[in-house]
Amino acid sequence: MNWKTFLLGTVAGFAAGYATKQILDQSSNPSPDKVLAQVKETVKKDGNIYGSWILMKPENYKKNNLDYEVYKGGITRNTEGKREQFEFVADASTGTILELNAQND
Template identity: 50%
Template sequence: MNWKAFITGVAAGATAGHFINHYLLEPKTISGDVILENVKEAFKKEGPIEGSWIQLKKQHYKKFAMDTFVYHGGITAIRDGEKKQFEFIADATTGTIIDVYLT
């Protein structure tokens, strides 16, 4: 067996394995803009909204057994004839809203 060919094959396999793991298997995050649009659509079902914002920098979030990265954002909406401000926390990987609260 030619050792040079063997070592080249091992190196090529390790490199391919690294790229497959890094680009295909690692969880991808959803854009903060997409999450904000989804939250706005959900709020529009209950009434008009006046404004919205989201921090595009992901932040680490740990609560009990949940350990993930999240986006923080907010919505200003008209509810019962009054302007109310809500803030939300959304999982950056799945886009799931973790919490919504009135500020």
């Protein structure tokens, strides 16, 4: 085997692996970390994020007679020196926020 053939095979293998990864990333559900990042990005528009959490295992959830698989979590933010807490429910397949509820102390 010569080096050109070996190098060509290696490059082709990496290219195929990279293309496969890109296709799988586009068609798979977002990770809980990505969903949390999306929720934080939405909530931080009105104040700085102080803390956040998300349950790593999706749960079944029903809203308006529709069944979802969701992630549940929470966000704490500071707005004008006041701490606010929110709990959220986000669709596990898209990351869309289905509910965002303020928690009263």
